[in-house]
Amino acid sequence: MASSAKSTSFTAVRKSVQMGDEAARLVTLVFAGGILLITLLVVAVLWDHSSLALYKFGFHFFTSQNWDPNSDEFGALPFVYGTLMTSFLALLIAVPLGVGAAIFLAELAPPKISSILTFLVELLAAVPSVIYGLLAIFTLVPFMRDTVEPALQSTLGFLPFFQGQIFGVGYLTAGVILAIMTFPFIISISREALLAVPREQREAALALGATQWESTFDIVLPNARLGIIGSIFLGLARALGETMAVTMVIGNDPSIKASLFAPGYTIAAVIANEFAEASGNLHLSALVALSFVLFLLTMVINGAARLMIMATSRKGA
Amino acid sequence: MQPKVSSMSSPSFPTKMHIEPHSSGAANTPTSKEAKMRAANLNFFYGSFQALYDIDLEIQANRITALIGPSGCGKSTFLRTLNRINETIRGTRYTGEVLLDGVDVKSQDVTALRRRVGMVFQKSNPFPKTIFDNIAYGPKVNGMTSKQDLEVTVEKSLRRAALWEEVKDKLQKPASALSGGQQQRLCIARAMAVDPEVLLLDEPCSALDPIATLKIEELLFSIKDQTTIVIVTHNMQQAARVADNTGFFMLGKLVEFDRTEMIFRNPSKKETEDYVTGRFG
């Protein structure tokens, strides 16, 4: 009897332990599933609130340049244009510098120097956006206004991009600050992609008599190509959604101008400026519709970037 | 001249081994004047860890030299000092001399040195390029630009690596499409494409099946009239089959270096005997 009772209690304990195990799995499952739910929630909220404006203006919403809350007229084009233009300018500056720096840190620099510099790049990535904006207002804007833009105008002024009045704030300044903010991303992810290239690839090239640069450029870079493109996409997604620093230097003018010196506007900036004080449901809905566009843009670009980065890191492993 | 007995046909060892004797008496000893490369008093360090101790070794021209020993004995490290590829690993340094044709490799331009001293690695490492571009890479960085010259070189190298017939119709296919054994022969062909005077092979067959291994060994025989070969192997039968001279490394020291038949039939050191008869490692 005693032994049977003991074995029963042992089974009971085993059973409760198993149930505990199952409960633990379920609890973590719920929270992991919560992440899916949050993402679905984001889509639902954006969809729900943007429908009013999208229904009223239809496709015209994306082609109209007229943004006038007072007369309930909302056209998204100046913001879409400003967002794409500033991000394009940012990549134009950040890609060569960022990939160059990544090559230096991963391949060419002495290891000790490289690890210190990499740490500093990571710190740079941690600086909050609003602080970039604060500094830009008081340093970059006057510098662009008084030095860079006049110089560009006097040398390349025959091009339409470099004509017109100089304000200091505008597309170009926003592009520069975005470039500064995207470097750290491009650098650190490109660097990881380069480091994931197997050592044997470098050695094979060197053993054929290639110089360090030849081995890097001919062999390592093609190996890491996808990861580097992924890092650029990630930088692009970041630039598209970047809000504070851009809001502080773009000039906040909802119109499309050829000149890069002209003040403009971006999607994120107009949401930041107008959302809290939106004048009515239609205005709110138009702002949410803009954010929906921004969401879709960054999702597509991020999704592609993640796939590319996953592909390279798997190959390296 | 003794009658030639193919060492390929009787790979068993150690007692029944037949080694092809060298034609001239002077070349029979590893310390002849035909030394293509020579290491003298070589001490090698990874940071504070000493991996090689006082290595003195001569690599004879147009002979196959095998380096054997238990893992971690320093044989690969030694091989990798011969073309200075160890320099790419941080914290490495060495004292002593490595000579190529009597000239210290340290005093030579490193890219020129590596063109003269080619290398094949343990794991086949084709570049993510086409078969053609893999072979053409070495000649290209070394200044060959004409498309015609490159085509000739690629075909010649692939023929020497006995790979031409298998790949001639898919030169523009990615090298990754080849089988493991083919990839390794491609890497040998790639190394041969710059006409190296010395070819270093670091356990080139360790990931290959016996048939692929046999093909590579045949390949080594066929190129040794043009190239001096140094092969690191953990496979003693392979050393016995292919090598003219064999060096036995243990714990960073060169225990014994002699003609291969001597190492396997009549080693002078107890450690060598224990190792080649399988009593060690």
Add this chain to the structure above:
Amino acid sequence: MTLRTRWRYLVNNVMLALTGFCTLLTISILFFILGYLVWNGFTSLDLAFFTELPKSPGEAGGGMANAILGSFMMVGLATVIGVPIGFLGGVYLAEYDGGWLPPVVRYTADLLNGIPSIVLGIVAWNLLVVPMKTFSAWAGSVALSLILIPIVVRSTEQFLRAVPNSLREGALALGANKATATLTVVVPAARRGILTGIILGVARIAGETAPLLFTSLNNQFWATSPNQPTASLPVMIFTHAISPYDDWHRQAWAAGLVLLAFVLIANMTARFVVSRNAS
């Protein structure tokens, strides 16, 4: 040396110099930011900054005591909301991998991480500001926690995965069930890494501004409860920096210095913890 070899080495060295210059340029930006901010921030920082409320626009003096407290409160609340969700989600991804759900969640977490923070602000606004009919610290905290969750998920997963399988098997071989093994062996083994991820995430949300603009809004006075509009340092920096008043600019510099100091110290602490863990 042949002319060609000379040329190849020249290219090699020019590229070394060029890429090195790229790196130096990027790094010099960090030093410029630090230098400029420390210079302007220190001369603007005084005791009043930490103890007093902001003065009316244009009036000199005052401080940002309410914003400092507001930031601490909202970051703290966001941590309390976001860390458990992120941590448990990360445990699921690392320890209960298999099937279709984990890869989907993983990818979604990465996507969530890439959503512009201002968009997450709109979601929090919809969830809390609309039904409560007021801007509040709660809404701000939820917005910040939406940013924090994916960061914690991915870093928790990553560090749990780094725990060698032999440890798990060792615990299971002793008769522990999976939950016990995870809780008593695997998580403790990864705790420094997980903590590092959390600190980095917290440092990130402490500097976030955009999602607070229309969730917690701002407040010139003390918020007496989390149901009220609440001031925060990042929003204060924004409003003060774009204002026309010199004394507000001074305050913005001081706030910028305090915020950056917090973020960088948190980052360095986190990386110090990790590097100790790695060695």
